[in-house]
Amino acid sequence: MEDHAIIDLYWSRNPEAIQRTGEKYGAYCRAIARNILPDRRDAEECVNDTWLGAWNAMPENRPGLLAPFLGKITRNLAFTRWRAGHTEKRGRGELPLVLDELADCASAEDTLQTLEAAELEEAVNRFLRTLPERECSVFLRRYWFTEPMTDIARRYGMREATVRTSLFRSREKLRRHLEKEGLL
Template sequence: MEDHVIVEMYWRRNPEAIRETAKAYGPYCKTIARNILHDARDAEECVNDTWLGTWNAIPENRPTLLAPFLGKITRNLAFNRYKSARAEKRGGGEFPLVLEELSECASANDTVQTLEAAELGQAVSRFLYTLPERDCNVFLRRYWFGEPLAKIAGRYGMRENSVKTCLYRSREKLRQYLEKEEVL
């Protein structure tokens, strides 16, 4: 079923919209949640919360592209669940590494958390268009989907060290781009 039809079903408050969304985007959202949470049950709960969040958000918003809209809701819910689960205990996983890697793009006086989120998001989106396609895909796989380096390497037929180098160079380009755009 096409996105605009599903969105229209949400708009008309048709409960079938949730079933159609789960059928079309369930695996996509589960991948995002699982890469952040590393727990199948938590990821499943997060995805179910995504459907509720979508149900509540669509009457106010009418997204033209459903996948990024759902991905953003899933990521935010997964990050919140991750932070909540780690509040009492500190754990490993890819997410702390991903944040540490991205923090290199911020200057010493600023942190990723204190930057204006909307401005930073727009600048990063513009930056991604400056990268070659493979570098952009590797960057997104790591920093949007939270995929481990080994999985990215396998997906693109690269060595893990090549992925690290690609990401390092992209982060350096991002830092320079953000400085040039005066975001940092």
């Protein structure tokens, strides 16, 4: 079923929307949740909460693209659940590493207190559009999907050291981009 048809089901408050969403985007949302929450039950609850979140959000918001809309809901719910558990073992230990890696680019304490989150998000999106496709994909796999570097290396046929170097260089580019835009 096409995304616009699924969105129409949500807007008409048809419960079939949830079934169709699960069929089309269940694996996608589970992958996002599992990268942050390795406990299958927690990840599955997070995905179920995503469908409810989409159901509740749709009357006010009509997403242009359904996959990123659902992915963002899943990711936010997973981070919230992770914070509630607040243990290093969650997310296969990747979440603390990912947040630590990005700390040099944008300190959550300093940057988010002085900026609107939307302004920072737009700046990061502008930065991502400047990256070559593969570099952007590696960056997003690590910092959006919180994938382990070993998985990214395997996915793109790279050595883990190459992934690490690519991510380091991308973070440096992001830091310079944010400084140039006056956000750091």
